[in-house]
Amino acid sequence: MGSTALAKRDAVITALRGVFGLRGYDRSETPILEQTELYIRKSGGALSSRLYGFSEPSGLEVSLRPEFTSAILRQVANTSPSKGQIRIMYDGPVFRYASPEDEDGDKTRQFTQLGAEMIGATAPSADGEIIAMALEGLETLGITGGRVVVGHVGVLVDALSEFNLSERAKLFLINNIGKLKNGEFAAVSLKATRLGFITESVVDDAQAAADRERIASTIEQVLSEGMGVQFGKNTGARTPAEIVARLSRKMSQIDNPEDFKRALKMLTKLSQVNGPAVSALEQGEAVLSSAGVSAELISNLGEVLESAKIEGVSSDRLSIDFGMARGIAYYTGMLFDIYLQDDQSETLGGGGRYDGLTRALGYDRDVPSLGFAYNLDSVIAAVGPSHDNSQKTTMVSCVSEGSVAAAVAKAKQLRGSGKRSAIDFQNSNESSEG
């Protein structure tokens, strides 16, 4: 990065730190190199396949950080729980591998994030603050066309919970909402059928039928003759007891295919609801009620949007997209992406509420937390050239000052009055260069 680009980036970072700082956010830093463990979630594979990971000489698996949130939440969770909210901001490089086939395959492997976390706040007004701050930062930089598209994982989970589905089925549906939104209903149905969520005799293959029969007869035999008969010795590192225990747990959670299909239909409709906040909210409610579902969390979404308005965000900059989901199990509430005008091709950043993240990181309690991050490189690209306030440097020539000592003295004098100045040891004329 050249000096002009760096100066611009520094100016942008300073301005954004100023905005967040005025709202009481304190800076925090986390290591670039972390134990891989920190980023390998208990569920979800979105990031783990993109890590720059390797074994360090000690044998420990380490990775370059792909994001900040996990490390910051760990920092907070490791300190004793405090009253009130903790507000933290951060910035620095993050690293993610993208293969050419990936959606963001044209992106660089290293990019800069600047973001904020609010920990310990449950109120929707906290969500409103985060959304408003994301837009406020852009405005400070002179980017007036910022726009936020809001979704809500909680609404989806809440709605699905009325269909008596297993966690596994719910996770499957939410992970596939992006596809449903894009009209890939058939592909999702096919996958659900292969995974056994939907069973129809037409598509049920002989293998699946044979498996079911075998499972039934095995259980029968285990019940009447005890363990060990059917299993042989090839159960590997798992004991027959463990297998049967998990099998019966799984069987007790078997989803009713009709319930699953109804849920899939409802979710497909809901995933396609998007647009201006007020009308989309109404449409979303209509989809839910026509499916006989009351998702109470939809009122939370309304409150979040209302809070953003109280923070001064005009309603034409807020829209809803129920089909948004990040496919990560720890998001629990609203989530949002920041766009420039109507350009949906690239986000300037995004965020959300992830009350479940501390648990996913291995802590035994949920800590309410939310936040967002800018993709600083996109933000800088959206900023006009006005932020380039790098000053010219006055060159002081040794020859024309008569001696090195004289030139040094003159340069010092200039610096004393706040001017950039450097000494030219060769040129005979004092000149001013950029």
Added chain:
Amino acid sequence: MSNLRFALPSSGALYDGTSKLLDECGLSVRRANSRRYTADIPSLPGVDVLFQRQSDITIEIDGGSADIGVVGLDRYYESRLERGDTVLLHDGLGFGDSKLVIAVPDPWLDVTSMADLADIALEFRAKGRDLRIACKYERLVKRFLNENGVNYVSMVHVSGGLEAAPVMGYADVIADITATGTTLRENGLRILVDGTVIESQSVIVANGRALANDQEKLTQARQIIEKIEASQRAKKYQRVTGDIQGESEDEVARQVTHRPELSRLDGLTVSAVHTGKQNNWFTVQVLVRKSDLPDVVSHFRDLGGIGIAANDVQYVYRERCETYDRLVENLKPFKESGE
């Protein structure tokens, strides 16, 4: 004059398949003896054949020491340099079909999907150890596992006989190449329903930079893929001939193409048969899809045809070679200006 360096697998199923394919295409390889690792194609001067281990071919093409080569698609994806110079030249030669699959011990009745496996990995983790997977193609497998949420896993390197790993106790599950799944079943292993990492067959890959910037190499490569494409297409066709009586060539042609389902007949030729006695017999020649053959034959009979015969054809060419057109498109990013 730069020769095109064509890397072929030196042994195994892909060697046999490649030899057969090239023979069928009239591109037989001449190899002085089976210990020689270089050879040529007499019908295509300007091509040097290099016999290489399959695992090396992609790497050699990436590195530019070979220009094009035959490899398994799985092997290509495993060892290629992403964003490197290698491009797919032909995406399916029709042999070497296999898939890379995740399989678990059959008695694990509760594990049928990747989601189950992710669950088991967590259970193992809770007991303080990682799920061990014995695999070939570690790069593809690791990414597939991660994408499916199987994150707590350690890879066990095994070069052959993967199927035994769970019984021997040095791995819990395996990722292996299978064509039919029989070997896996016989070793007490079961493929997960959504456990297919990649479906593979033999393909031709090429160094895009080499072809984009060397017209002679591109021309040689074109001849190879054109012949392969035409030969593959020809397998779907037969040429049918028969003698039909009629008033004129035009009239016979009208009768033959009368049935709408046969209107997609290719290369219809009608020519008079000069028997010396009667001149109202015509020989009809037509190229048909093998699936249409019974219909065409009975249509010929309905028209009073005699001497009906069907032959295999060696090549069927279209107006354009689609594979080549795609290649030219794919080569654009590699074109160096000034050459």
